[in-house]
Amino acid sequence: MERDMFVHRKTAQAFANSSRPWSVPVFAVYLVLSVLALPRIVTAQPAISMEHDPISGKTRTFLAGEVKVPQSWNDSDFGVDNRFLACSLVPGLKSGQTIATQGSDDQSWSVQTVPMVGNDTTGQYPMFSMIKVLGEKEKRIVLPGRCTVKSAIKAGAVLRFNGEPSYHIDARRNLEAGEVIPVLRIAPQSFVSIEEVSDANTTRGAQPLLTVLASGDNQRAVIEVWRVEQLHSHSRR
Numbered sequence: 513m514e515r516d517m518f519v520h521r522k523t524a525q526a527f528a529n530s531s532r533p534w535s536v537p538v539f540a541v542y543l544v545l546s547v548l549a550l551p552r553i554v555t556a557q558p559a560i561s562m563e564h565d566p567i568s569g570k571t572r573t574f575l576a577g578e579v580k581v582p583q584s585w586n587d588s589d590f591g592v593d594n595r596f597l598a599c600s601l602v603p604g605l606k607s608g609q610t611i612a613t614q615g616s617d618d619q620s621w622s623v624q625t626v627p628m629v630g631n632d633t634t635g636q637y638p639m640f641s642m643i644k645v646l647g648e649k650e651k652r653i654v655l656p657g658r659c660t661v662k663s664a665i666k667a668g669a670v671l672r673f674n675g676e677p678s679y680h681i682d683a684r685r686n687l688e689a690g691e692v693i694p695v696l697r698i699a700p701q702s703f704v705s706i707e708e709v710s711d712a713n714t715t716r717g718a719q720p721l722l723t724v725l726a727s728g729d730n731q732r733a734v735i736e737v738w739r740v741e742q743l744h745s746h747s748r749r
Contacts, residue, residue, distance in 0.1 A: 531698060541747055548745040550749065561614055574614040574621075579640065581609040587656065590697060591660070594673045597724060599659040599703045603627060603639070618644040621744065626656045628745075630707035630721075636744035637696070637706070647737040651701040652737050659722065661691045675700055678727040684709045685721060686708050693722055696741055701726035704738045706745075 525606060534704055561574045585605040592599040603626065605611075612623040620643075625636040642651035664687065665671065672680040687693070693702045703724040710718055 572616040581605045601657045637745045655697045661687045680725040682723040
């Protein structure tokens with residue numbers, strides 16, 4: 513670039529020192545060379561960032577990267593629709609879509625976020641994230657979504673829907689038919705609300721208002737992934 517700019521400066525100087533009047537074509541060439549000599553400004557996410565984790569007490573180093581979606585992630589593949597709930601992704605991801613991320617050894621967050629608002633919970637949630645928690649070998653993919661209540665569900669109700677897959681549905685307050693609840697879809701196939709409620713009878717702290725746990729999934733791991741996502745997203749309100 514320095515050499516190019518030097519050549520362009522010499523060219524400009526030669527034109528300036530010339531006693532001959534400039535023709536239109538020559539002047540056009542000069543303008544093109546001048547524009548090419550300008551430095552190119554590129555905006556990008558930080559290559560490296562640091563983030564303190566209050567749960568573990570350690571500081572993570574995140575590196576800039578990207579993830580290419582291998583297949584479309586949409587409601588037909590990742591949604592839930594039974595007589596109690598209809599859960600879908602927001603906004604969903606398309607095959608081949610490239611997502612800019614910041615990643616560490618056990619967490620990856622998309623740079624782009626989705627605003628999500630519950631009754632008492634608001635945050636900027638990543639449109640795509642991957643989280644690994646203690647006791648698990650692989651990161652779990654987390655995607656924002658919403659669940660629409662199709663049939664009223666009473667607080668404390670624990671419902672089971674035998675489908676493919678089957679689900680264990682746990683509500684911690686009354687849910688009315690037609691109510692829309694912002695949720696996180698936690699792979700492989702569970703949904704957890706961003707809205708949380710206090711659990712005064714235990715030492716577990718806040719719990720999700722709604723948990724839609726896929727049969728065979730590890731509830732402890734799902735809730736731990738939910739906590740990490742909540743903490744990360746609430747810090748970006």
